Amino acid sequence: MSETATAGKRLEKFPAFDGFRGIGVVVVIFSHCPQVLESGLYNSIWHINQLSRVGYIALDIFFVMSGFFITRLLLRERAKTGRISFKDFYIRRALRIFPVYYLTVIVCVLLFTFGTADTISLLTYTFNFYHPLHPVPNPLEHTWSLSVEEQFYFFWPLLILLVPPRWLSRVIGIVVPLLAIASGLVMAVIFIGHDPREAGDVVYMSLFTRMLSLSLGGWLALREFENKPLRGWRCVALFLGAIVVLTLDRMGRNFGIITSQPVYWTIALIAYAMVSVSFVATMVFDRGILKRVMTAILSIPLLRGLGQMSYAMYVFHLPVLFYLGINDAALDGAKVPILQVAIAFAVTIGLSILSYYLLETPMAKLKDRFGKVRLSEATGTNAVPRGGLFRAFSRAALLSSEDREPVADRPSQQAWSDVWRKEVK
Numbered sequence: 001m002s003e004t005a006t007a008g009k010r011l012e013k014f015p016a017f018d019g020f021r022g023i024g025v026v027v028v029i030f031s032h033c034p035q036v037l038e039s040g041l042y043n044s045i046w047h048i049n050q051l052s053r054v055g056y057i058a059l060d061i062f063f064v065m066s067g068f069f070i071t072r073l074l075l076r077e078r079a080k081t082g083r084i085s086f087k088d089f090y091i092r093r094a095l096r097i098f099p100v101y102y103l104t105v106i107v108c109v110l111l112f113t114f115g116t117a118d119t120i121s122l123l124t125y126t127f128n129f130y131h132p133l134h135p136v137p138n139p140l141e142h143t144w145s146l147s148v149e150e151q152f153y154f155f156w157p158l159l160i161l162l163v164p165p166r167w168l169s170r171v172i173g174i175v176v177p178l179l180a181i182a183s184g185l186v187m188a189v190i191f192i193g194h195d196p197r198e199a200g201d202v203v204y205m206s207l208f209t210r211m212l213s214l215s216l217g218g219w220l221a222l223r224e225f226e227n228k229p230l231r232g233w234r235c236v237a238l239f240l241g242a243i244v245v246l247t248l249d250r251m252g253r254n255f256g257i258i259t260s261q262p263v264y265w266t267i268a269l270i271a272y273a274m275v276s277v278s279f280v281a282t283m284v285f286d287r288g289i290l291k292r293v294m295t296a297i298l299s300i301p302l303l304r305g306l307g308q309m310s311y312a313m314y315v316f317h318l319p320v321l322f323y324l325g326i327n328d329a330a331l332d333g334a335k336v337p338i339l340q341v342a343i344a345f346a347v348t349i350g351l352s353i354l355s356y357y358l359l360e361t362p363m364a365k366l367k368d369r370f371g372k373v374r375l376s377e378a379t380g381t382n383a384v385p386r387g388g389l390f391r392a393f394s395r396a397a398l399l400s401s402e403d404r405e406p407v408a409d410r411p412s413q414q415a416w417s418d419v420w421r422k423e424v425k
Contacts, residue, residue: 019298067217
């Protein structure tokens with residue numbers, strides 16, 4: 001395959017990630033809900049969810065996924081054209097993120113009481129720096145993560161463009177992650193006399209520490225680009241190592257060995273990043289039965305449908321919980337009727353459906369005018385299972401990609417690293 005043909009080759013889709021987005025956003029919403037009065041099963045699941053920190057890990061996986069998908073687009077554009085169109089990049093991001101976000105901010109300002117500083121930080125995407133030091137309950141407090149994303153978008157394209165290709169793997173795979181970890185420890189020193197919980201939140205919500213996961217997501221994109229898969233025992237070792245780190249971190253805090261909340265959260269974020277990289281790498285690179293089973297599950301139409309609405313669901317859910325008074329119960333440890341939680345979920349999903357069809361889809365069509373990204377249909381272990389539910393699951397999970405895909409149709413990415421080396425100056 002020629003260099004020009006390889007540079008023009010479409011990036012393959014990963015439909016299963018939509019399914020994960022669907023599961024992830026439901027887990028995050030569930031983490032913000034209180035216990036209920038009528039269901040012991042619901043409350044047992046709620047306790048397991050809170051103790052296992054699944055919502056925290058799901059959010060970190062979102063960061064790694066964001067770093068992966070953004071970086072793979074930037075790498076390909078740089079290899080294909082020798083540059084990156086910052087105008088097109090920022091317009092595409094704005095059309096994707098701003099409409100839902102700013103509409104929600106405006107509605108919340110009208111419905112709830114906001115201070116001037118709160119409003120300014122929300123409007124300027126600096127809420128992740130402001131809110132930890134002003135921890136008043138806020139219906140948009142979860143949008144700190146969107147502030148992190150926007151700040152990441154602000155400088156990441158420039159870094160990808162300016163760092164020489166031969167150094168890029170070390171920079172985004174080693175240097176930036178180490179700086180992220182160091183920033184958490186530095187903040188632990190800076191806030192040593194501050195309120196422990198606020199100091200911990202500063203570390204947890206900071207762009208500097210969250211660059212650990214965002215940059216490692218970009219590193220996975222680079223490995224895909226250079227055809228250097230990360231899979232097998234290394235992913236398993238990352239996952240098992242994360243369990244050990246999380247266990248030691250929790251035990252250290254419980255036994256009074258780790259007394260600093262910033263240090264505790266810095267270590268926890270390292271473990272979350274290990275889990276997240278293991279998961280995303282498995283979904284991108286693995287060719288074994290684990291990948292096939294996960295793809296079959298995450299390709300269920302219901303989960304993928306929720307995933308396509310996950311951004312709006314994430315933005316809308318906490319204002320809905322606040323408006324219905326459910327968030328107050330969650331903060332106070334009180335229980336509410338299960339019907340009230342069901343209504344909150346239904347309202348969130350209903351608003352997200354309206355947003356998807358009336359706002360996000362038109363914006364997506366407009367976004368395509370600014371450097372439309374062409375994606376090829378998923379093949380092999382990434383393909384969406386066809387047929388009835390049981391048949392589709394069995395076919396996707398139990399048959400290898402070689403059994404399902406003609407040899408002539410298998411995509412080749414062997415020349416990608418050559419394009420990277422020769423076309424990018």
